[in-house]
Amino acid sequence: MAVGGRATVQSVGADPSHRFSKPPRTGIHLLADWGVEGDAHAGPTVKHRSRVRQDPTQPNLRQVHLIQGELLDELAAQGFQVLPGDLGENVLTRGLDLLGLPRGAQLQLGTEAVVELTGLRNPCAQIEAFAPGLLAAVLGHDEQGQLIRRAGVMGVVRRSGLVQPGDPLRVTLPPPPHLPLERV
Template sequence: MSVHVLALSASHDFSKIPVHEVTLLTGLGVKGDCHLGVTVQHRSRLHITPSPPNLRQVHLISKEALDQRGLVAGDIRENVTTAGIDLLALGRGTQLHFLPPPTPASTPSPPLKTSEHGSENGNDKDETEEGENHAVVVVQGLRNPCPQIDRFRAGLKDSFLVRDGVVRVGIRIVVEEPEGGFEELGCV
């Protein structure tokens, strides 16, 4: 599980531009991105008073979902394109820890998930505690696709339903399940 591509855009253009790294700011989102903010920044929701909290600060999508639809990273406004994570199967409150790639000397292989019992790789090391200097994103829900997605490509809408830190392409992701059990993702 890793970061495949990162993208951002300072303007509300439909697609975002791929970059080598982004800085995630706690409670705000992606530094330099048009959706950065404590309250909602999506044009379709700016009219709501009072402004709701911004639960769409960091847009995630899997490479596999893009591949199935013939899209490339950044096409549909995502900031982080992941590889090897079934994002739609994650529950609300799941934490994604963005950690540096393992060093060649590290054995055994890093776990794919952590839980309240530590890692699943047979040792007692919990990789979510690998220092304080890594970004963490808490999954809040599914973004309901806006009509613009069908203007980008007809029929596309029907196919889709923290801590400061720098994220780089190729960095691995460790999934930490939320305490209290699984809660299905709803639209935010």
Template sequence: MDSPSGTIRALMLAQERGTPMKRVLEAEAVEGQGFTGDRHSKKKPHGKRQLLLLDEASLQTLRLTPGELKENVVIAGLPLDALPAGQRLALGEHVVVELTEPCVPCSKLERIRPGLLKESWGQRGQLAKVLQGGAVREGDGVRLLDVNPDAPRPIRPKLP
């Protein structure tokens, strides 16, 4: 049986703080850093927030467009929020990422729409680190790989 798979619907780069995300058709993932040209890749190399992956269904449920939640990769066809920390995914032909923890909504979401912090709880996507770099393109496939048994298991915070 094939492993569940999805499709990359959008690739986004965070630019300067407070500016909109920039949509790109192709991004270069760098091992231990994130996407080339994304401001988060410079902040904390080898940190747990190199990329933010978001389920397209969450965007639709929240009535948002790609980039509004500051995600780097929008994926259709995989229930990202249901996957465990340590889950590894292949993005396209070369890139491998490992989920580190769910992204906790913050008060900045209230600037997009009052009530969005509460609405987005449990649908904010997953933070990930890049294990293997390479080029990834909009439309590329996404496959579930193995789960790192040694990955820390984060405590899922409760809604404030």
């Protein structure tokens, strides 16, 4: 099932070094089963430093980090200055509730690239170091007291392609039952 709408790519970023923020680019190349070409988190096995220390042979479920641009709007309303790429995302979207999508949803970015969502980003202390109070601002709790992580979603590249700001986004949902995104 495909989900329509006017979702777009607002910004893209990549960084060959393990830094918190990623500089915005005019375009990024997504490579199937690899990630963002030239990005420190690309590859078939884990690249996040703490996970590499635990088991470097784990599959990389965090090849691409996506955040919805509306989060930056909310943070600005709370007094935080967070620009595209500041939170380390590879793709900043607009017009799509990324957090509401199920595990296995596929996002077509532009005309070719496809990213399959694997889970939620677990915000870490680096967010707090970037701006005091920001960690609490990207976390919340639902009516049942369950933790809500709002710092984006993670995915793996299923089909290669170029992604640029302004590209359309198209969502294809997996067959039911739809499983919620969990921390990866």
